[in-house]
Amino acid sequence: MKFIKKYIKATVAVIGLVLFSACTDEIDLKIPYPNDITFNELTLGRFTYDIPSAPFEVGDSKSGVITVNVNNSGVDYSGFALSNKNFRSYPWDLSPDFAPEGGLTPDQVQESINTTAFSVYTNRVNTTENYLVGNTTGDNAYFTLAEPGIVEHVLVANTSYNYLLASYGSILSEDVDPVTQEYLLTGGKRSNPGIANDDTNFYGVFTLPGIDGTLRTIRLSGTELLAKYEVGDPIGKEAGITAGEDARSTFIASNPDSTSEEQQAVYDAAYNVAYNDAFEAATDSIHKGYVKLTIEGSLSGSVTGTIDVYLAIRPNVDPAYPEYSYILNDWRNVDLTSLGTVDKVLFKMSSDYVDNEGKMVYPSLFCLDGIRLQ
Structure with missing residues (x-):
């Protein structure tokens, strides 16, 4: 026993x-113990940015190693720059109300624009320290893995440049031109967004040139209104004129002694109702306004899959998610495991707000951080 x-x-x-x-x-x-690639081991002065002269390697044996691509000609860049800036408002020195006496040189103007172009836009003060600013021009915004593997997730965000242009446009005041959908340089003064200050001495009209160097870039919601106006206005006018004339004729027949002012009032009332009804009917299916980041994985040169992330979107633009309506104002975690095993991750941007040549009107810029490899 x-x-x-x-x-x-x-x-x-x-x-x-x-x-x-x-x-x-x-x-x-x-x-495995998570160890994200955060770029914080790279040396960078506080609230500054740097465009490396060549692709650079980051990571270690714990996090995994990637090579970040950059194409720096010395004049312009594509691929990725390094930054830790977090300026979220319109540059003060570009405002006609706060510009320095004598104005700015072209280089100073560009540096003021860069204050927003190389800043991440976040709801509160950014806590991620260093991060990447990607310029997707020429398909140069990508990183490669030292060893093929699965990318668990990345963090993406808007630059302040894109956020401000998509939210308000190149001009910000209290008044909008209903035809062009541009805020007016001659409009009323308002506070600079992102700055909690009720002192009206700091109210003004603010500007931020678009990538074409002009102040013609408009907010994303305005692009939908312009698309609707282009289609609906001639149809609405035709319906309005017909309804107005019919209403005036009927009114005169019943009221032969009526004044021209009374007749015009009847015309205007019928015109407005018919115009609005015809406009709505003609444009009900027109939904416009998005900025999209597409993340593409590949292995040995073959694409393994793609993932779309909206950096900004208007209601009903995406049929699968018609309720989507936002301009991304913080970091977003994007799961990339569906891409499978990859040795390269490429980032592309697209928008339905384009110029006559089909190029994006907004900058092809975004922010990237927190890369986790399995």
């Missing part, structure tokens, strides 16, 4: 040891 008890105890001990060993191996394999 004692022998049996000892045997049972010994057997249980051996089984327990085997199970403990097996469980330990499984945990090591399936739950």
Whole structure:
């Protein structure tokens, strides 16, 4: 009997040891300790940015190693720059109300624009320290993995440049031109967005040139209104004129002694109702306004999959998610596991707000951080 008890105890001990060993191996394999690539080990002055002269390697044996691409001609860049700026408002020195006496040189204007172009837009003060600013021109915004693997997720965000242009446009005041959908340089003064200050001495009209160097870039919601106006206005006018003339004729027949002012009032009322009804009917299906980041994975030159992330979108633009309506104002975690095993991740941007040549009107810029490799 004692022998049996000892045997049972010994057997249980051996089984327990085997199970403990097996469980330990499984945990090591399936739950690796997360170690994101954050770029914080790279040296960068506070509230500054830097465009590297060549592709650079980041990461280590714990996080994995990637090579970040950059194409820097010395004049312009595509690919990725490094930044830790977090300026979220219109540049003060570009405002006609706060510009320095004598104005700015072209280089000073560009540097003021860069204050927003190389800043991440976040709801509160950014806490991620260093991050990348990607320029997707020429398909140069990509990173490669030292060893093929799965990218668990990345963090993406808007630059302040894109956020401000998509939210308000190149001009910000209290008044909008209904035809062009541009805020007016001669409009009323208002506070600079992102700055909590009720002192009206700091109210003004603010500007931020678009990538074409002009102040013609408009807010994203305005692009939808312009698209509707282009289609609906001639149809609405035709319907309005017909309804107005019919209403005036009927009114005159019933009221031969009526004044021209009374007749015009009847015309105007009928015109407005018919115009609005025809306009709505003609434009009900027109939905416009998005800025999209497409993330593409590839392995040995073959695409493994793509993931779309809206950096800005208007209601009903995406049929699958018609309720989407936002301009991204913070970091967003994007799961990339569906791309599978990859050795390269490429970022592209697109928008339905384009110029006559089909090029994006907004800058092809975005922010990237927190890359986690499995």
